[in-house]
Amino acid sequence: xxxxxxxxxxxxxxxxxxxxxxxxxxxxxxxxxxxxxxxxxxxxxxxxxxxxxxxxxxxxxxxxxxxxxxxxxxxxxxxxxxxxxxxxxxxxxxxxxxxxxxxxxxxxxxxxxxxxxxxxxxxxxxxxxxxxxxxxxxxxxxxxxxxxxxxxxxxxxxxxxxxxxxxxxxxxxxxxxxxxxxxxxxxxxxxxxxxxxxxxxxxxxxxxxxxxxxxxxxxxxxxxxxxxxxxxxxxxxxxxxxxxxxxxxxxxxxxxxxxxxxxxxxxxxxxxxxxxxxxxxxxxxxxxxxxxxxxxxxxxxxxxxxxxxxxxxxxxxxxxxxxxxxxxxxxxxxxxxxxxxxxxxxxxxxxxxxxxxxxxxxxxxxxxxxxxxxxxxxxxxxxxxxxxxxxxxxxxxxxxxxxxxxxxxxxxxxxxxxxxxxxxxxxxxxxxxxxxxxxxxxxxxxxxxxxxxxxxxxxxxxxxxxxxxxxxxxxxxxxxxxxxxxxxxxxxxxxxxxxxxxxxxxxxxxxxxxxxxxxxxxxxxxxxxxxxxxxxxxxxxxxxxxxxxxxxxxxxxxxxxxxxxxxxxxxxxxxxxxxxxxxxxxxxxxxxxxxxxxxxxxxxxxxxxxxxxxxxxxxxxxxxxxxxxxxxxxxxxxxxxxxxxxxxxxxxxxxxxxxxxxxxxxxxxxxxxxxxxxxxxxxxxxxxxxxxxxxxxxxxxxxxxxxxxxxxxxxxxxxxxxxxxxxxxxxxxxxxxxxxxxxxxxxxxxxxxxxxxxxxxxxxxxxxxxxxxxxxxxxxxxxxxxxxxxxxxxxxxxxxxxxx
Numbered sequence: 145x146x147x148x149x150x151x152x153x154x155x156x157x158x159x160x161x162x163x164x165x166x167x168x169x170x171x172x173x174x175x176x177x178x179x180x181x182x183x184x185x186x187x188x189x190x191x192x193x194x195x196x197x198x199x200x201x202x203x204x205x206x207x208x209x210x211x212x213x214x215x216x217x218x219x220x221x222x223x224x225x226x227x228x229x230x231x232x233x234x235x236x237x238x239x240x241x242x243x244x245x246x247x248x249x250x251x252x253x254x255x256x257x258x259x260x261x262x263x264x265x266x267x268x269x270x271x272x273x274x275x276x277x278x279x280x281x282x283x284x285x286x287x288x289x290x291x292x293x294x295x296x297x298x299x300x301x302x303x304x305x306x307x308x309x310x311x312x313x314x315x316x317x318x319x320x321x322x323x324x325x326x327x328x329x330x331x332x333x334x335x336x337x338x339x340x341x342x343x344x345x346x347x348x349x350x351x352x353x354x355x356x357x358x359x360x361x362x363x364x365x366x367x368x369x370x371x372x373x374x375x376x377x378x379x380x381x382x383x384x385x386x387x388x389x390x391x392x393x394x395x396x397x398x399x400x401x402x403x404x405x406x407x408x409x410x411x412x413x414x415x416x417x418x419x420x421x422x423x424x425x426x427x428x429x430x431x432x433x434x435x436x437x438x439x440x441x442x443x444x445x446x447x448x449x450x451x452x453x454x455x456x457x458x459x460x461x462x463x464x465x466x467x468x469x470x471x472x473x474x475x476x477x478x479x480x481x482x483x484x485x486x487x488x489x490x491x492x493x494x495x496x497x498x499x500x501x502x503x504x505x506x507x508x509x510x511x512x513x514x515x516x517x518x519x520x521x522x523x524x525x526x527x528x529x530x531x532x533x534x535x536x537x538x539x540x541x542x543x544x545x546x547x548x549x550x551x552x553x554x555x556x557x558x559x560x561x562x563x564x565x566x567x568x569x570x571x572x573x574x575x576x577x578x579x580x581x582x583x584x585x586x587x588x589x590x591x592x593x594x595x596x597x598x599x600x601x602x603x604x605x606x607x608x609x610x611x612x613x614x615x616x617x618x619x620x621x622x623x624x625x626x627x628x629x630x631x632x633x634x635x636x637x638x639x640x641x642x643x644x645x646x647x648x649x650x651x652x653x654x655x656x657x658x659x660x661x662x663x664x665x666x667x668x669x670x671x672x673x674x675x676x677x678x679x680x681x682x683x684x685x686x687x688x689x690x691x692x693x694x695x696x697x698x699x700x701x702x703x704x705x706x707x708x709x710x711x712x713x714x715x716x717x718x719x720x721x722x723x724x725x726x727x728x729x730x731x732x733x734x735x736x737x738x739x740x741x742x743x744x745x746x747x748x749x750x751x752x753x754x755x756x757x758x759x760x761x762x763x764x765x766x767x768x769x770x771x772x773x774x775x776x777x778x779x780x781x782x783x784x785x786x787x788x789x790x791x792x793x794x795x796x797x798x799x800x801x802x803x804x805x806x807x808x809x810x811x812x813x814x815x816x817x818x819x820x821x822x823x824x825x826x827x828x829x830x831x832x833x834x835x836x837x838x839x840x841x842x843x844x845x846x847x848x849x850x851x852x853x854x855x856x857x858x859x860x861x862x863x864x865x866x867x868x869x870x871x872x873x874x875x876x877x878x879x880x881x882x883x884x885x886x887x888x889x890x891x892x893x894x895x896x897x898x899x900x901x902x903x904x905x906x907x908x909x910x911x912x913x914x915x916x917x918x919x920x921x922x923x924x925x926x927x928x929x930x931x932x933x934x935x936x937x938x939x940x941x942x943x944x945x946x947x948x
Contacts (some may be wrong), residue, residue, distance in 0.1 A: 181209060788851070823845040
């Protein structure tokens with residue numbers, strides 16, 4: 145075999161790295177490509193387009209509209225699917241626009257400090273109609289998130305509809321801040337002279353949060369990166385802020401959280417779990433202070449409509465297209481409002497904005513606002529593709545064009561729709577009650593409720609006939625047939641009469657080994673225990689209930705209920721009663737630590753009236769995990785490694801990452817590998833408290849046959865057992881022979897084949913085993929990426945790798 149020259153190897157490696165970089169950052173275009181907008185109408189079309197793996201130049205927010213770079217042949221293929229295509233620009237024009245968007249930020253754009261100073265000044269100049277408050281702080285730098293309210297009697301929470309405008313969820317999408325500031329100034333300066341502006345301010349509470357992401361925005365305005373997208377969270381907690389792997393596009397891998405993926409509505413099914421990915425949704429829903437600030441404001445104000453400004457694409461997105469193409473329950477209304485907003489905003493190069501549904505299985509602000517609170521939110525993508533940041537001289541023009549669509553919501557809240565007050569029949573006090581429009585109700589949305597201060601509710605509707613159900617615990621529900629007129633708001637005032645409402649108020653866990661319970665007497669549900677569960681019910685209604693019984697159930701696979709029936713007797717209004725006897729259940733020994741068991745209680749009185757409630761109880765258990773191993777090969781060459789022909793002692797360390805002590809732990813070692821002979825198969829660990837690390841008391845012993853070729857990896861299975869039938873199975877790998885870092889294919893040399901295998905692994909064409917992964921991760925950062933490929937190339941070429 146002819147060995148390639150050093151120059152040939154270098155050329156091949158550089159070529160492979162180029163392929164890898166293009167795969168990670170697909171922005172290269174050629175003269176025969178075009179930037180096109182696809183309008184997708186069916187699920188079949190969507191699946192076919194996805195299979196083409198097209199080069200998207202923006203987030204795929206909507207399964208209906210997407211902007212892609214395509215070749216002429218791809219365009220013909222798409223047209224054959226009966227998909228409408230709008231050509232936005234040539235690939236050459238796209239590249240020119242992209243370079244222009246990466247120019248320096250013009251001084252006309254507000255910094256955080258300039259925005260804060262201006263808002264505070266406006267609140268002082270217009271104290272009767274303007275108020276500026278802090279609603280929270282940024283996650284990392286604790287910068288105040290400012291909210292600005294415009295309304296007559298601005299210091300009072302009036303019985304008026306409320307509308308919200310916000311900007312800069314994503315740091316580089318700076319025009320949202322500028323549009324909000326333009327609108328604030330326009331409303332304040334024209335109040336009292338412009339009849340329409342005066343009417344809006346006198347009859348509406350208009351709220352602005354111009355800068356949702358002050359930390360990320362600071363990275364843009366301070367010159368760290370014009371393409372910074374996420375917030376400023378120090379994701380790896382190394383006290384170095386704003387770390388990035390590249391900064392020339394919004395998809396670059398950086399620290400931080402995408403706060404428009406952090407809302408608690410389908411959070412787990414959207415965004416990315418990769419902390420460096422540009423769509424990272426955060427460690428948990430509402431983990432970010434920025435999201436908590438908007439959540440608290442929105443829950444308090446009950447906005448009817450809201451607009452969140454983003455970039456780019458000149459599109460109005462709205463909730464939602466969920467799995468299988470299921471539209472929102474209010475889709476007919478929402479799409480008509482979105483179409484109207486879009487028709488009022490001129491596009492940069494002619495025509496008006498497009499509109500389409502966003503994806504519903506993502507933790508967007510729009511999905512959370514609509515799904516949980518009932519606020520109908522529109523995500524408006526300003527600027528033509530691919531411009532995030534236009535010239536500063538064009539801010540006013542762009543803001544003015546967008547404002548035309550934004551203020552249309554201040555008119556639409558006047559109707560058509562339904563409004564009214566919910567009150568108690570005798571006291572006339574306002575009530576927070578559930579308002580359900582039966583024709584457009586769906587279980588995936590939270591019930592819409594009247595607000596507690598005035599008992600007021602608003603539902604924007606299309607004209608027509610509706611069935612309205614009004615309900616509240618402890619009161620008799622009512623159903624009304626309502627005709628919503630073509631103009632204005634139809635009024636439905638409802639008074640509710642008191643009734644009985646029964647719910648779980650408390651519970652006690654008994655595991656004291658007395659009676660029918662069997663456990664460790666700590667009052668906590670532990671693996672393998674038999675629990676006596678005593679439940680207390682409370683009557684929050686205004687009438688007494690009698691002859692109450694409860695039946696407990698759960699569909700949790702880790703629980704077996706052995707006594708499901710209990711008597712509660714009579715419960716007077718406002719009183720609580722503890723069950724006369726306990727429910728009983730057994731907990732599986734397989735239950736994971738921290739697992740939450742949901743119980744359902746069906747309650748019935750002597751008149752066959754029924755109520756249901758749930759309680760969620762958390763279980764604890766040991767969670768024994770493989771941690772590390774140590775090799776003693778003193779009978780061999782004593783180098784601490786496993787070699788062919790050696791007999792070794794193996795010490796395995798386990799970690800108890802659970803919340804319960806593991807008692808009398810032991811383990812058995814197995815392997816199906818033909819090159820391994822296990823002589824001592826079992827060992828003991830004793831008792832392992834929570835968060836402890838324990839090494840086996842005595843070693844396992846095994847030998848590797850002399851015929852074993854190196855380098856090689858052996859996979860072992862560890863069967864762990866403990867008291868109360870605790871059992872877990874874990875696997876780990878041990879290397880045979882010394883494997884050189886970079887020898888990814890384990891053939892004993894480092895060459896171009898190792899580069900190819902690593903590139904294929906990054907592109908997910910192949911999967912590396914544990915040993916291969918450790919040899920490929922040359923910079924020991926826990927991930928395999930282009931930096932590792934560079935280092936392998938440097939090893940091949942005999943040069944020293946350099947990393948920043």
